[in-house]
Amino acid sequence: MNDGTRTIRWGILATGGIAADFTRALQSLPNTEVVAVGSRSAEAAKAFAERFGIPRAHGSWAELAADDGVDVVYVATPHSAHRIAAGLCLEAGRAVLCEKAFTLDAREAGELVESARDRGLFLMEAMWTYCHPLIRRLREVIAAGEIGEIRSISAAFGFAGEFPPEHRLRDPAQGGGALLDLGVYPVSFAQLLLGEPDAIRAWAHLTPEGVDDNTGIVLGWNSGAVATLGCTFTADTDAPATITGTRGRIEFADGFFYPDRFVIHRPGREPQAVLLTEATADPERGTMRHEAAEVNRCLRAGETESPLVPLAGTLAVMRTLDTVRALIGVTYPGVD
Structure with a gap:
């Protein structure tokens, strides 16, 4: 109960x-x-x-x-x-x-x-992205046909840093590389909106330790939609994203995985900004509150799975990451 x-x-x-x-x-x-x-x-x-x-x-x-x-x-x-x-x-x-x-x-x-x-x-x-109020609103906007049928998605996440060879980001034994640490965000974003892709292509630059530090991914769907995604720990990005449909597009200028706004662009109409209504001094912690609140809700309701972050979606993202990793030649000890 x-x-x-x-x-x-x-x-x-x-x-x-x-x-x-x-x-x-x-x-x-x-x-x-x-x-x-x-x-x-x-x-x-x-x-x-x-x-x-x-x-x-x-x-x-x-x-x-x-x-x-x-x-x-x-x-x-x-x-x-x-x-x-x-x-x-x-x-x-x-x-x-x-x-x-x-x-x-x-x-x-x-x-x-x-x-x-x-x-x-x-x-x-x-x-946490899937539980964010603006991402939930984004799904409603797209489901309502506000930008028509999705034709393309672009998203990237990266930061620059001086990481020594022993750092976890460069250690294959710790699952190092940009893909699992950062690439999971744009891949999850694309698959939230379009589901598991029908085709996957990828390229990466590898560190001397054999993990990726700069990776590009192209996903394709039989519907004709495509996604171009990137992740890197060699350069800072603002984490932008764009979703283009047959009747308009939606843009995230930065922080697509914990946004405070997105803008809808449609021909013949003024751009429409959709804003996060809650105020928070710490957007990342605020986003964590949303996922924690969803777990609390599920446990109180006796649910074993969240409808916002379904396990089937998690497994589908992991399959995509596996394919990308194989394409770019990154292996982890003890992992097929």
Whole structure:
């Protein structure tokens, strides 16, 4: 039975920067408590717990997973550990919100989905973009035919940095490269609007370690639609996106994956700006609030899957990323 006031008790698995951001987002939600944190280091768990006033600190992932006072665990490790960490939690009977990219490949993703479904447990990829109010509004605008039938999508996400060879972004053992870290955003954006593609092409520049640092992707659909996507950690982008239809286009000037506005352009009409109505000083944390609120809603309603971030969509994105990775020649140890 749906209980909209039931307090949802969260556990945080890992203690890095994104775990801290998500914890702050959770602590801004009503009827939501962060009750435990787990890390491979007892010292790190204790320090994180003290920082955020969390009652219980566990010195291993397994201890957190076994904590019966936790309703749902947020997995915030690098994606190379998602399969193990999320799997531990599901096996212990915990619902899971797992960061993106969901896993290293589609096989691992399928194993997590199967585990959750076998146990009747909630599982969701932390694709915050899908839960964002403006992206939900975007889907309504497109479904209403405001720009006609989609013919093309372009989207890119990148930043520049000096990353040493041992950095996780350059480490194949940690699922390094731009594709899983950044490319998951434009690929997910395109597939949210058009579904799984019928054709995939890609090119990338590889680092000496064998991971991609600059990647271009073209997706095609039998409908005739195409998407041109990019990801890089060698240059800053404003994360722009454009959706072009038969009767108009929609533009995101920047931050398409956590936007504060988009603009609809149609022939013979003034451009129409669609704005985010809520005010927030921290757009990324604000976006995390939306996905956390969706998890809370699903758990209170007894749902094992979010209609906003369906597992079938997550698996489809992972299949696309697998194909791109094969085309650009990036391999990870122990992954087919």
